[in-house]
Amino acid sequence: MGFTVLIVDDHELFSTSLRMALRAHGLDAHQVTPSGFDVILRQAEELPNGLIVLDLDLGKAPDGGWLHGPDVVTGLRERGWKVLIVSGSQDQPGIAAAIAAGAIGSVLKTSSFGALLETVIAAAEGRSLMTEAQHQSWLALDRTYRAKERELARRLSRLSRREQEVLELLAEGHRAAAIAEHFVVSMTTVRTQIRSILTKLEVSSQLEAVALLRQAPDREP
Amino acid sequence: MSAQRGRPLSDTPRLRRPWRVVSADLLVVSGAGLLIVFLTWSAWARYALPSDQISLVLATTAAACAAMGAVLAAVVHRMSTNRGAAWISAALTMYGVVVVPAITIGTTVDRGAPVVMAIRFVAPVIMITLLFIAVWSPPRRHAIRPLTISLAGLSVVVAAAVLALVAPGATELVTSNAGSWIGLACSLCLAGFALALVSVARGSAPLARVGIGMAVIGLGYAYKVSKHAPVNEVGLTYASVRLLGVLVMLVGLVQLARVTLQIAHEAHLEHQEELRLAKVGLARVEERDHELRNGIAGLAGMTHLLVDSNIDDSGSLCVTVSAELARLESMLANSAENTRSVYLTGSVISDLTALRKRAGMNIHCEVEDDLWTEGSRNALAQVLTNVLANCARHAPGSPVRVWAFRWRGRIRICVSDSGPGVPPGQEDLAFARGTRGEHSQGQGLGLHICRELLAADGATIELCSAVPTGATVVVELPLIARPRAHADVAAVASAG
Numbered sequence A: 001m002g003f004t005v006l007i008v009d010d011h012e013l014f015s016t017s018l019r020m021a022l023r024a025h026g027l028d029a030h031q032v033t034p035s036g037f038d039v040i041l042r043q044a045e046e047l048p049n050g051l052i053v054l055d056l057d058l059g060k061a062p063d064g065g066w067l068h069g070p071d072v073v074t075g076l077r078e079r080g081w082k083v084l085i086v087s088g089s090q091d092q093p094g095i096a097a098a099i100a101a102g103a104i105g106s107v108l109k110t111s112s113f114g115a116l117l118e119t120v121i122a123a124a125e126g127r128s129l130m131t132e133a134q135h136q137s138w139l140a141l142d143r144t145y146r147a148k149e150r151e152l153a154r155r156l157s158r159l160s161r162r163e164q165e166v167l168e169l170l171a172e173g174h175r176a177a178a179i180a181e182h183f184v185v186s187m188t189t190v191r192t193q194i195r196s197i198l199t200k201l202e203v204s205s206q207l208e209a210v211a212l213l214r215q216a217p218d219r220e221p
Numbered sequence B: 001m002s003a004q005r006g007r008p009l010s011d012t013p014r015l016r017r018p019w020r021v022v023s024a025d026l027l028v029v030s031g032a033g034l035l036i037v038f039l040t041w042s043a044w045a046r047y048a049l050p051s052d053q054i055s056l057v058l059a060t061t062a063a064a065c066a067a068m069g070a071v072l073a074a075v076v077h078r079m080s081t082n083r084g085a086a087w088i089s090a091a092l093t094m095y096g097v098v099v100v101p102a103i104t105i106g107t108t109v110d111r112g113a114p115v116v117m118a119i120r121f122v123a124p125v126i127m128i129t130l131l132f133i134a135v136w137s138p139p140r141r142h143a144i145r146p147l148t149i150s151l152a153g154l155s156v157v158v159a160a161a162v163l164a165l166v167a168p169g170a171t172e173l174v175t176s177n178a179g180s181w182i183g184l185a186c187s188l189c190l191a192g193f194a195l196a197l198v199s200v201a202r203g204s205a206p207l208a209r210v211g212i213g214m215a216v217i218g219l220g221y222a223y224k225v226s227k228h229a230p231v232n233e234v235g236l237t238y239a240s241v242r243l244l245g246v247l248v249m250l251v252g253l254v255q256l257a258r259v260t261l262q263i264a265h266e267a268h269l270e271h272q273e274e275l276r277l278a279k280v281g282l283a284r285v286e287e288r289d290h291e292l293r294n295g296i297a298g299l300a301g302m303t304h305l306l307v308d309s310n311i312d313d314s315g316s317l318c319v320t321v322s323a324e325l326a327r328l329e330s331m332l333a334n335s336a337e338n339t340r341s342v343y344l345t346g347s348v349i350s351d352l353t354a355l356r357k358r359a360g361m362n363i364h365c366e367v368e369d370d371l372w373t374e375g376s377r378n379a380l381a382q383v384l385t386n387v388l389a390n391c392a393r394h395a396p397g398s399p400v401r402v403w404a405f406r407w408r409g410r411i412r413i414c415v416s417d418s419g420p421g422v423p424p425g426q427e428d429l430a431f432a433r434g435t436r437g438e439h440s441q442g443q444g445l446g447l448h449i450c451r452e453l454l455a456a457d458g459a460t461i462e463l464c465s466a467v468p469t470g471a472t473v474v475v476e477l478p479l480i481a482r483p484r485a486h487a488d489v490a491a492v493a494s495a496g
Helices: A012-024 A037-046 A070-078 A092-100 A113-124 A132-156 A161-171 A176-183 A187-201 A206-215 B018-041 B043-048 B051-079 B083-107 B114-136 B146-166 B168-175 B178-202 B205-227 B236-307 B314-335 B345-358 B377-394 B447-455 B484-495
Strands: A004-008 A028-032 A051-055 A057-060 A066-068 A082-087 A105-108 B341-344 B363-367 B372-375 B400-407 B410-416 B460-465 B471-478
Touching: A004 A012, A004 A037, A012 A028, A012 A113, A012 B236, A028 A037, A037 A070, A051 A070, A051 A113, A066 A070, A070 A082, A070 A092, A082 A092, A082 A113, A092 A105, A092 A132, A105 A113, A113 B236, A132 A187, A132 A206, A161 A176, A161 A187, A161 A206, A176 A187, A187 A206, A206 B236, B018 B043, B018 B178, B018 B205, B018 B236, B051 B083, B051 B146, B051 B236, B083 B114, B083 B146, B083 B205, B083 B236, B114 B146, B114 B168, B114 B178, B146 B168, B168 B178, B178 B205, B205 B236, B236 B314, B314 B377, B341 B345, B345 B363, B345 B377, B345 B400, B345 B410, B372 B377, B372 B471, B377 B410, B377 B447, B377 B471, B447 B460
Parallel strands: A004 A028, A004 A051, A051 A082, A082 A105, B363 B400
Antiparallel strands: A057 A066, B341 B372, B400 B410, B410 B471, B460 B471
């Protein structure tokens, strides 16, 4: 049997078709449903080392948290696997984080399936997917994104518990009147809280505050 | 703001009846006016106070307050659609910058100088004209700036001064006539009262205050011109009454500015909220796009495989592809308008089972009559389609039984097959995204999506293991009474 390829993707139609296509090209392809990092790592330990095709966004874990592909890259590298990132969208920070953690490259799902297949096969054959300059620029991007994330976390940590709850509700698309109803407080109180949130997050509008929260790490993409 | 039961809205300005506010104002202002007259006429004020100096100080304060009022009115005009405010702003500018200094200057320069007299006469005339225009508030096609009006007024004053220099005789003719000064004072009173009345009629108490203030100034002026000759010194009574009028006006304008700011602030907050909601909606669309892209990538991959003739498992691939298509469709249906309606559960079930039967499924269905529910018919149809597709995939060829009945005040729909079922204890896992049977080829076809679709209507979906084998999916919907319109139809049908 050929080189081992393990496909880690929560979209099974995609992983099934990729697995079958790779097998048709003589590779020993497997797929795993990522219901948790431990499942992925266990599966990786059971197979001979090879190439992992890892989705950036692995969906919800059974415990309700979100599984981010980049977080498992280091563990897979330690077990001797090469990691290739596939992503459904241009999630630059995610790709940068994965490459900084040791992924050998990334490929978009939206490119043609033939092109995607070629990239995976090239990676399995050990060909390099990016130049040193590209690698360096990804690392630089990752540093920038990390600095941004730290700044974001610093600002978010200023919020009181109630302010965090209010911000979450704002980000879920609730109206201020509904939030006042929810906490059984007056509209004025909620408006004061919103103003305080904007001040602490150093933004001038609710839109920016919500956008900021969505960029924060440990949240659904 | 739908439900604010029991709690008053503390942040909306309460509307009091303007005429009540205004009559209270009139009482207070006339009381203060009488007090001023009484105090300034008393012997103590006449002989003990340095009347001229105090009058000068009062004049300076009045001019400064008028200027403040002009600025506030200009701000109100810029921040709202209040057309009158632009003219009031210009009138106050004229008053603070020209009228008050021109009257006060009489104490320091040559008293009867024709230039001063001309300015003293023309500036109030312009001011009164501006006030009448404010009362009228003509609709204009182009925005007019208070500054432009003020500059135009000032240039008229300058022109009058030049005219007085050129033809002092003609100026004398107007200014030496006591009647023209009395007429001026009466016009000012009239303008003030007209503004107050019109504002009360329009429901604006703050603007009515501006009018009252103007009228007070007019009354003071009438007193002055009737008592002293216009060339004489200002007089303590007039200076005090004038300041009272200006202060009343200022109070009105401060209120007007506050209300205007409050309205602008409310509008700003509303816009912020709308923008935020748009952003949240956009983010949801982006999430869905992400899912759709993933689905399309999978479908593209499958197509790629199907073109390759050396794949022999095309049958199971087709099932997977159709399942994925159903998932993508349900995702779009979820976001499209899912209108709530009252409908018969049985009709949805029998439609779907008939469809499956035609497709060759061994399916049997029993549905009780009159199982009415309220919610999205489309959502239930999507969910049952998904459930039946799951049966077809996990237990191919096995008989499927669907039955719907009343159960503890709700509607229960059970769909069971006799396939491999679910391992005990893992029933809930089936609702995690992407879970599927160990030996299954297919997609863990979003039972969690089904759960989300139903949750919106207060319905639930559970997966149970059946004895001895097979899986049963239990959907529970709220049961409602038969709608009146349908009850009538049924009654007519049974009677006929």
